[in-house]
Amino acid sequence: MGADRHGGLHGWDFEGFHSGGDTELWKRLGSHVVTIPGNDGAEVSGTRFTVWAPNAREVRLVGEFNGWNADAHPMELIPGSGVWGLFVPGVGAGAVYKYKIHGADGRWVDKADPMARFAQGIPDTASIVWESSYQWGDDAWLAKRAASHPHAEPMSIYEVHLGGWRPGKTYRELADELVEYVTWQGYTHVEFLPLAQHPYAPSWGYQVTGYYAPMSNFGTPDEFRLLVDRLHQAGIGVIMDWVPGHFPKDDWALGRFDGTALYEHSDPRQGEQPDWGTYVFNFGRNEVKSFLVSNALYWIKEFHIDGLRVDAVASMLYLDYSRGDDWVPNAYGGRENLEAVDFLRYVNKHLYEREPGCMIIAEESTSWPGVTKPVHHGGLGFGFKWNMGWMNDTLSYLREEPINRQYHHNKMTFAMMYAFSENFVLPISHDEVVHGKGSMINKIPGDDWQKFATLRAYYSFMWSFPGKQLVFMGNEFGQRKEFDEHAGLEWWVSELWGHRGLQLLFRRLNELYREHPTLWELDSDPQGFRWINADDAGGNVFTFLRFDEQGNALACAVNFSPVPRSDYLVGLPHSGRWAEVLNTDAEEFHGSGQWGNQGEVQAHQVPTHGFEHSAEITVPPLAAVWLTWDRSSVVEGDAGLQ
Structure with a gap:
C-alpha cells in the first residue's frame, strides 16, 4: 500500500507565505499527523513533514523512527516553493526528529524544525511531532475578552x-x-x-x-x-x-x-x-x-x-x-x-x-x-507601552535619603508631562532586580522600618498613578536578594515582619484597585487625573485626584518624608465626607498604626489649591493615604469642581 511521498503537498499554494501574507503558517509547515488516500485507495496514517530551506542542496529527515539514518528518508523539493516535503507512513505524535540539511555552504547540519510545536527538554534539542487533544473550558472568558476595552479596565x-x-x-x-x-x-x-x-x-x-x-x-x-x-x-x-x-x-x-x-x-x-x-x-x-x-x-x-x-x-x-x-x-x-x-x-x-x-x-x-x-493614524499600532521613563525617574528618587528628596521632587511628577501621550504600563519588572541593580528593598536608604514603609508608600503611589501596573514576582513581599532563576524566590521571608505586611498591602491594593473605577477607567484620558499639589518639595508630599467617568473622585496623598504631616490642607472637588480606604501605615501592613484619619475626613467650602473645598488630613511618615468621596454626603447646592 503506497502513498503520496508529500502527503498531498504538490497541490498546495505557498504564494501567501512568499508574499508575507500567510498568517497561519503553522498549519502548512512543520510536522502534522495526517491520514491520506493510499495508492490502492485505502487510507494511510502518518506524519507530513515540511520545511522551508530554498538554498539547501539536500534535506533528509532523521529521527528515532529511522534510527537517525540519514539515508532512510530523503525529502523532495516541492517545485517553485523552496519547501521540502515528505510523508512518512506509520509515524505519529511523539516521534522525535530533526532535519539533516546539506547547506549552500557545503556543510551538513542537523536542524530542529523551525515550526515544531513541541521540542525535547534541555539539554536535548530535537523536535517532537505533536497534536493537541486539549478541550478548553474558557469560552466565557474568551467571549468577555472579545467585548473588552483594556484601556478602560x-x-x-x-x-x-x-x-x-x-x-x-x-x-x-x-x-x-x-x-x-x-x-x-x-x-x-x-x-x-x-x-x-x-x-x-x-x-x-x-x-x-x-x-x-x-x-x-x-x-x-x-x-x-x-x-x-x-x-x-x-x-x-x-x-x-x-x-x-x-x-x-x-x-x-x-x-x-x-x-x-x-x-x-x-x-x-x-x-x-x-x-x-x-x-x-x-x-x-x-x-x-x-x-x-x-x-x-x-x-x-x-x-x-x-x-x-x-x-x-x-x-x-x-x-x-x-x-x-x-x-x-x-x-x-x-x-x-x-x-x-x-x-x-x-x-x-x-x-x-x-x-x-x-x-x-x-x-x-x-x-x-x-x-x-x-496604524491608520501613523502610529506603530501597539495597545500599550512600558513607561520606562517613569520607572527610571521614580526609582532614582527612592534611592535618595529623605532629606535630599526635596531636590529631586520633579522625578516623581515629570511623568505627568507626557502621561497621556501613550497608553502606558508602569513597570517594576525583572530588569530592575538583577545584574547588580539590587532588590527593591535594598535600593532604599534607612533601617528596615524605613525601607518597608517607603516601599508601601511607593507601590501605593504606583497603583494610584495613571497607567496600568506591573510588578515582578518577589517584589510583593520584599525579597532581599537579587533574583536568581536557579534558587527561585525566597518564599520563607514572606512570613516575617515587614515582608508579610508588604504582601498583605499588595493584596489590599489590588482589591481597592478593582473596586474603584477612579483608578483605571480614565487611565488614558487627562480628565481622569488632577494634581492637588504637585509642588510640596520641602514636605516630600504628593497629592492628587483620580476620577472616573461618573465624576466620582479618589484623593491620594503620599509622604516620602519620615515626618508625619498633620493638619495637612488639601484642596478637594467636593464637600462632605471623604472615607479613608487606605492607610499604608496601618498595623495590618506592619506600619506603626499611630497616624491616620480615624476612617474619614470632612471637606468644607474653604477654597484651596484651585478647588472650592478643602480638608485637613493626616499623612503618616513614609506612607500613603487614599480617600474616596461619599457622593451621598454632599451638602445641598455643592456642584463640585473637576
Whole structure:
C-alpha cells in the first residue's frame, strides 16, 4: 500500500507565505499527523513533514523512527516553493526528529524544525511531532475578552519567571499553585517571561530556538494550555513575552538555516545584535514576516494568550542600536529601520483585527512617537507601552535619603508631562532586580522600618498613578536578594515582619484597585487625573485626584518624608465626607498604626489649591493615604469642581 511521498503537498499554494501574507503558517509547515488516500485507495496514517530551506542542496529527515539514518528518508523539493516535503507512513505524535540539511555552504547540519510545536527538554534539542487533544473550558472568558476595552479596565500584572517562581514545578502543578496565589493576591493578569523553547536557561527565555513550541521542561503543550485555561477560569488574564527582534546563533536552530542567512540579514551590520551575541531577523523578507506574524497569532489562537509583550522594540526600530558607527542607514540616510516599522505595524494591525480584545504591549525605551497610536493614524499600532521613563525617574528618587528628596521632587511628577501621550504600563519588572541593580528593598536608604514603609508608600503611589501596573514576582513581599532563576524566590521571608505586611498591602491594593473605577477607567484620558499639589518639595508630599467617568473622585496623598504631616490642607472637588480606604501605615501592613484619619475626613467650602473645598488630613511618615468621596454626603447646592 503506497502513498503520496508529500502527503498531498504538490497541490498546495505557498504564494501567501512568499508574499508575507500567510498568517497561519503553522498549519502548512512543520510536522502534522495526517491520514491520506493510499495508492490502492485505502487510507494511510502518518506524519507530513515540511520545511522551508530554498538554498539547501539536500534535506533528509532523521529521527528515532529511522534510527537517525540519514539515508532512510530523503525529502523532495516541492517545485517553485523552496519547501521540502515528505510523508512518512506509520509515524505519529511523539516521534522525535530533526532535519539533516546539506547547506549552500557545503556543510551538513542537523536542524530542529523551525515550526515544531513541541521540542525535547534541555539539554536535548530535537523536535517532537505533536497534536493537541486539549478541550478548553474558557469560552466565557474568551467571549468577555472579545467585548473588552483594556484601556478602560483594571490591569495589575504579576510578572512571572515560571522556572523561578517555585523551581521544579510543572505546568500542571502551577495550574493549582500559581492560580491559587495570584487569585489570593488579586492581580488581574499574569505576564510570563518568554515560554517559547529556549535551551539557555540564564537567557530567561529571551534567546528563542523554538518559536512555536512551549518550553518543554515544564511539560507538554497541552499542559501549558491547562495552565492558561485554569487562569482564565479564575478570571485572570495571561500575557506572554514575545521576542521577534533577535534569535541565538546555535548551529542546530534558525541561524544560517540552509547554509545561507535565511531568517537573518546576511550583512552583520544589520543581521547581528552585538549586545546579546544574536542574529537579527530580516524584517524585509516576506517569508520571515509570515513566520513571525503567524507566530504572534499562533500563541493567541492556539494557547488563548490574551496579550503579547514585545521585547526590545527599540533594538528593532533603530538601525544604529548598540552599533556605534558600524551600521547601515536606510534608503533615506536615516537611522530608522523602515522594514521593522512596517513589520510591527503589520503584526499589530493584523492581531487587533483578528482577535478583538487582545493586547500587544511594547517594551520600548525611547521617545519614538506614536507607539500606541493606531496604524491608520501613523502610529506603530501597539495597545500599550512600558513607561520606562517613569520607572527610571521614580526609582532614582527612592534611592535618595529623605532629606535630599526635596531636590529631586520633579522625578516623581515629570511623568505627568507626557502621561497621556501613550497608553502606558508602569513597570517594576525583572530588569530592575538583577545584574547588580539590587532588590527593591535594598535600593532604599534607612533601617528596615524605613525601607518597608517607603516601599508601601511607593507601590501605593504606583497603583494610584495613571497607567496600568506591573510588578515582578518577589517584589510583593520584599525579597532581599537579587533574583536568581536557579534558587527561585525566597518564599520563607514572606512570613516575617515587614515582608508579610508588604504582601498583605499588595493584596489590599489590588482589591481597592478593582473596586474603584477612579483608578483605571480614565487611565488614558487627562480628565481622569488632577494634581492637588504637585509642588510640596520641602514636605516630600504628593497629592492628587483620580476620577472616573461618573465624576466620582479618589484623593491620594503620599509622604516620602519620615515626618508625619498633620493638619495637612488639601484642596478637594467636593464637600462632605471623604472615607479613608487606605492607610499604608496601618498595623495590618506592619506600619506603626499611630497616624491616620480615624476612617474619614470632612471637606468644607474653604477654597484651596484651585478647588472650592478643602480638608485637613493626616499623612503618616513614609506612607500613603487614599480617600474616596461619599457622593451621598454632599451638602445641598455643592456642584463640585473637576
